[in-house]
Structure formats: structure tokens, C-alpha cells
Amino acid sequence: MSHRFHLVLPWLALSVAAVLVAPAHAATGEDDAVFFRRAASCVAVLERDAVSLAGRYRAGERAVKPSLVKLTEQGFSFIGRAYLRGLRKDEADRLTEEAKQVQQTMPADALRQLSTGCQAEGTRLYADAGSLEQMLVSNRARARVDKLLAKK
Template sequence: MFRRLPCLILPAVCLTTAPAHAAGTDADALFFKRAASCVAVLERDATEMAGRYKAGDRSVKPALVRLTEQGFTFIGKAYLRGLRKPEADRLIDEAHAAQKAMPADALGQLSAGCRAEGAKLYADANGFEQMVVSNRAKARVDKLLAPKKPG
């Protein structure tokens, strides 16, 4: 769900911020792992919310947009710190695998922490970054919630 974002919007975000680090630090590596873990759990939450929406609960759409903004914000911040696609995909795959073995209460705690952290990252972003992330998140949610076209 979130993996396609960097190639679509993040180059524009990079124009307004410091360049990505050429060589990652230990702090970057820790952030990349955390971001991947958060993106994975937020993807899971988004899939669940989309299912509720499609089952008739239209009230979840604003929360789904916020959730998607938070996930895209993690991706954007990781990109700006130097994470690129092959490594990002590997980290997200590892996070998905690790989360399959987690009990529901641990996943709930992870989700709550990631939502709070994602909201703070979004709030700390500049206006242009917020605009780009919000625009892409709304488009992604609209695509996610669109009825399937008969094939």
C-alpha cells in the first residue's frame, strides 16, 4: 500500500528539505527499522478500516486518511534520511513477518505508538510537506475505497 510513495511524491518534498544522508548512522538504521515496523502495522490497520468502510461504515474514512498520512510521513522521513527502495522493501517485509507472530494486544500497542509518533512527525513537518503527504494520502484512500471494476 505505502511502498509506491517515494517514487511519486518524495522528490518534491526533498526540494524543500535538507538532502538525504549519503552514509547512514546507527540512529538512521534504528529509525528505518521503526518506520518499517510502523508502516507495516499501519498498513494492517488501513486494510481493516477499508474493510469496515466497504461493509458500510462510512465514518471510518477521516480516520483512514489520517492513518495513511501517518504512514506516508514515516516513509517520507525515512526517505529524507537516506532509505531507498530495496532496503525499505526488505525492512517492511521483515516487519510484516515479525508482526504475524505478535499477539493482538502487542499489535494494538504498536499501532497506538506508531499512530502517535506518525501524528507528531506529520505535525512537525513543514506546510509544503504536509500538503504533499495529505494530497497523496487522500488519493491513496480514494483508490483503496473505490469499488472494484469488473474485469
């Protein structure tokens, strides 16, 4: 398989499963736009937290791995839900990059509050997903964590 296919396959599998098992969503375009920005903000802060935990893991603190997997599951839950609501990769990448820029200027307390809220919301999104979607999210999260921990 080509390298490009390996990058697309997880997104394809997650989106197909999500369409099959997720409840229908009847929000307006404005509701979706608000959710997309929130999802991007949460993905950005959860990714930041995951990178920090990965550093602690590589420094010898092995007990953080379950928390790292959970953070990554929460992030993938936002990604899956946003995809179901119509957000596609190019726009998601743009919104996430904007969120990262904003977060660079946020005080530490505000970032902690954002992270805490996003973790709670990500946990709810994961819990609301069907079992097939949860399985796919968990599998992708574990694979992402393994890749993150393999980086030097």
C-alpha cells in the same frame, strides 16, 4: 504516461518536496538504521490497520474514512522521513516485509500498542513537516485511500 511513471511520480514529488522543506538531519548511520526499522514496523502496522478500516468502510461504516486518511498520512509521513534519511525503495520494501512477518506472530495487545505508538509518532512527523510536504503527504494519502476503497 507510462504505468511505471505513474508509480514513480508520487515518490519523486514527495521526496523533492521533502528535501526542499525538511530540516537537515545529522544522525549517525546507526541512528538511521534504527529509525528505518521503526519506520518499516510502523508502515506495516498502519497498513494493516488501514486495510481493516477499509473493510469496515466497504461494509457500510462510512464514518471511518477520516480515520483511514489519517492513518495513511501517518504512514506516508514515516516513508517521507525515512527517504530523507537515505532509505530507498528496495531496502524499505525488504524491511517492511520483515516487519509484516514479525507482526504476524505478535499478540493482539502488542499490535495495538505498536499501532498506538506509531500513530502518535506519525502524527508528530506530519506536524513537524513543512506545509508543502504536508500537502503532498495528504494528497497522496487521499489518493491511496480512494484506491484502497475501490478494491473489491
